[in-house]
Amino acid sequence: MIELKNVSRHFGNTIAVDGVNLTIETGEVCVLVGSSGCGKSTTLRMINRLLPYSAGEILVDGEDITTMNPEQLRLNMGYVIQGTGLFPHWTVARNIAMVPTLLNWPRERINARVDELMTLLDLDPSAHANKYPQQLSGGQAQRVGVARALAADPNILLMDEPFGALDAITRENLQLEMLRIQKQVRKTTVFVTHDIDEALKLATRIAVMDQGRIIQHDTPENILRHPASDFVENLIGKQDRGLKLMSLRPVRDLMANHTEPRQSEPGEHVLREEDSVRLALSVMLWQDLRQVAVFNAQEQETGVITRERIIQEGV
Numbered sequence: 001m002i003e004l005k006n007v008s009r010h011f012g013n014t015i016a017v018d019g020v021n022l023t024i025e026t027g028e029v030c031v032l033v034g035s036s037g038c039g040k041s042t043t044l045r046m047i048n049r050l051l052p053y054s055a056g057e058i059l060v061d062g063e064d065i066t067t068m069n070p071e072q073l074r075l076n077m078g079y080v081i082q083g084t085g086l087f088p089h090w091t092v093a094r095n096i097a098m099v100p101t102l103l104n105w106p107r108e109r110i111n112a113r114v115d116e117l118m119t120l121l122d123l124d125p126s127a128h129a130n131k132y133p134q135q136l137s138g139g140q141a142q143r144v145g146v147a148r149a150l151a152a153d154p155n156i157l158l159m160d161e162p163f164g165a166l167d168a169i170t171r172e173n174l175q176l177e178m179l180r181i182q183k184q185v186r187k188t189t190v191f192v193t194h195d196i197d198e199a200l201k202l203a204t205r206i207a208v209m210d211q212g213r214i215i216q217h218d219t220p221e222n223i224l225r226h227p228a229s230d231f232v233e234n235l236i237g238k239q240d241r242g243l244k245l246m247s248l249r250p251v252r253d254l255m256a257n258h259t260e261p262r263q264s265e266p267g268e269h270v271l272r273e274e275d276s277v278r279l280a281l282s283v284m285l286w287q288d289l290r291q292v293a294v295f296n297a298q299e300q301e302t303g304v305i306t307r308e309r310i311i312q313e314g315v
């Protein structure tokens with residue numbers, strides 16, 4: 001658990017962070033969102049002591065971070081930044097192995113961990129381990145950045161606009177990847193972005209910041225349903241809130257289940273139980289269908305979702 005208690009940071013006359021109180025529970029993804037200059041990165045960088053704070057207290061698992069050795073603290077906090085920060089003259093494998101090497105892990109254990117992480121991040125070790133960062137695409141380099149942050153299995157992951165420089169498709173892929181990995185490794189994560197859709201997609205809870213303060217801290221659903229101020233309402237967009245809520249809801253919630261799973265041929269656009277209601281509606285509108293079959297991970301048809309149900313249910 002990470003707790004910020006009345007934390008402030010000034011740069012000369014600029015108040016970058018202004019009396020922030022924030023509790024991030026173990027295993028949750030807290031997304032700090034807000035416009036440029038509102039204090040997101042400063043908040044993040046105080047948590048791993050890259051920046052000192054001017055006032056307040058930050059506790060990790062109940063312990064004041066200023067009483068901890070900063071290097072030790074950072075070894076337990078993976079840090080991913082935009083543009084990766086990979087060492088250009090080191091191979092991918094060596095970059096990922098950086099922290100385990102610092103920790104003097106035996107060579108075989110390091111090699112096994114590098115392989116394991118590359119596989120977890122969908123990077124073929126035999127194809128990429130010996131490449132240099134400039135030989136990778138932006139998305140691949142960002143995956144290496146995430147692998148490096150996870151290398152020594154830290155409890156905490158700090159991510160500062162990690163996907164900010166990527167094109168929309170690569171970005172979406174990495175977001176999905178992150179959700180998948182998070183299910184497996186469950187790190188307490190603080191993630192900075194200025195993109196509200198990214199925040200809605202990834203967060204357990206979102207902290208909306210404005211001018212150094214947190215003006216709302218809640219689940220994506222509650223932020224969409226009950227924005228605390230005009231500022232938050234404008235940030236989430238007034239017109240398409242319904243669609244955004246549909247994005248948060250899995251098909252599983254609204255489908256009609258068959259009594260028994262069926263073996264049937266999935267069509268071109270397979271709909272899964274965990275896909276969003278928004279995707280289901282989009283598929284139906286695009287293909288002019290009134291209902292679509294839904295499949296589970298074992299490729300069995302487990303039910304159907306209908307347009308009617310979605311419209312009836314609202315959001």
Ligand SMILES: Nc1ncnc2c1ncn2[C@@H]1O[C@H](COP(=O)(O)OP(=O)(O)OP(=O)(O)O)[C@@H](O)[C@H]1O
Nearest residue numbers: 011014015016035036037038039040041042043194
């Ligand atoms: N090293 C610094 N020296 C002086 N002012 C700074 C410094 N770092 C940040 N600031 C100021 O503090 C405020 C908050 O900056 P911060 O980088 O935390 O914002 P941000 O929300 O992360 O913005 P962005 O999304 O653009 O990265 C800004 O007004 C910024 O100009």
